[in-house]
Amino acid sequence: MDLNLVRTFVTLYECRSVSAAARRLHVTQPTVSYGLARLRERLADRLFVRARNGIRPTAVAVQLYPALSASLVAIDDALEQGHRFDAARSTRRFVIALSDLGELTLLPDILAAVESSAPGVRITVVALDVERVAEDLARGDIDAAICSRRLGRDDLERRQVLCERYVGVARGEHPRIGDTPDLAAFLREHHVRIDAGSGHGLAEEVLADSDVQRKMRLTVPRFSSLPTLIGRSDLLAIVPAQIAARFVRDGGLRMFELPFHVPRFDVALYTHAAGQASAAQRWFAQTVLSAARAATRDAVGSA
CATH class of the missing domain: 3.40.190.10 (Periplasmic binding protein-like II)
Incomplete structure (x- = not known):
């Protein structure tokens, strides 16, 4: 399937709006509509139907999204390997696992840091599950995690955010x-x-x-x-x-x-090991680390 069609499908699924998808892709709405028409013909399904606030995916689209989204991320990562990540132009989605404690204390600063240098980048936060987070990272289901449990895996990179009590x-x-x-x-x-x-x-x-x-x-x-x-x-x-x-x-x-x-215990950022991470993932890891450390310094200073 044409890579541009895959990107159109994934963006429509995530935006649930033709106009929002067009803005994210930096194309016109007719271009997105034309791509959707080609997808419908190629896959023999409507894929998206009108809803009150935009569009909603059909059962076939829901089934296709995980595989197509993962494939698109893998392709983008392969293309980015060895190249500079252009954060200012990127529309990539990153996934980070946080506890609600991390959401309360670190996420606002992480979001602000990402928005300031990469306004098109999207972040999905998933609930931290300490029993499976190492596997989620190893499989590539998430790009980063912040937790206090030590994850003893050689294929993950660990960087301290703060020492807590x-x-x-x-x-x-x-x-x-x-x-x-x-x-x-x-x-x-x-x-x-x-x-x-x-x-x-x-x-x-x-x-x-x-x-x-x-x-x-x-x-x-x-x-x-x-x-x-x-x-x-x-x-x-x-x-x-x-x-x-x-x-x-x-x-x-x-x-x-x-x-x-x-x-005392360490709170740490876990990411893919440097040799296995794409340029985009390395940028995200450094941005998250800097923002999280700044947030903890500010909290200590105001306590």
């Missing part, structure tokens, strides 16, 4: 927890924790090694719900210091040092 958080007017609670007072309270799938289970492992358990009232999948939950209850939580400082600033919570030692 865990602290406790409580509502500002908690009746029993002060600025320096001892372990007994800490363990008497009920707690809310983030699901271990987020990769933030180190504090729990330390307590388990000492045969100590917190009284868990609630387990949630995301950090973003904690300010409301803690602010309206007497629950305690263990969170990274950077997000705790944000909760204190924005949500009226109070931060305190944990009454037991938890080792």
Whole structure:
């Protein structure tokens, strides 16, 4: 199939609009419509039908998209190997895996950095799954991931974003927890924790090694719900210091040092190894790394 037709199909699928697809491809709407007509004839299906706010894909289009999109990325990568990536003109889509903590603290700066130098580039954020993220990277399903779990694979490149530590958080007017609670007072309270799938289970492992358990009232999948939950209850939580400082600033919570030692941990950016990454992926990795490090410096400076 003509490569331009593949690109037209993928862009129509992602934009769900002929006019938006034309803008992204830097062509006229009649050109996109002509390409769609050729695709329909070639594939013997309407592919896209009119919808309230544009177009929607048919079942055949939904089935075709993953393979055609992946093929287009592979072709673009092959063409870019050994060549300079023209960020200012690119319309490429990059995929990054982030926890909701990463979305809250790092994504705004990453987006701003990409928009400033590559206004046509698109970013898709997928939920971080620490059990499969290494395989997703190795297969090329994602271009980058930021997480605290160490991914021990030789085909991935690891670059530190920051060194973090865990602290406790409580509502500002908690009746029993002060600025320096001892372990007994800490363990008497009920707690809310983030699901271990987020990769933030180190504090729990330390307590388990000492045969100590917190009284868990609630387990949630995301950090973003904690300010409301803690602010309206007497629950305690263990969170990274950077997000705790944000909760204190924005949500009226109070931060305190944990009454037991938890080792510091690294938050790192994982990407394809340099020798396996395309010019585009190398540009994206460096842009994300610089933006994420800047975001953490700003957060520390304002805490």
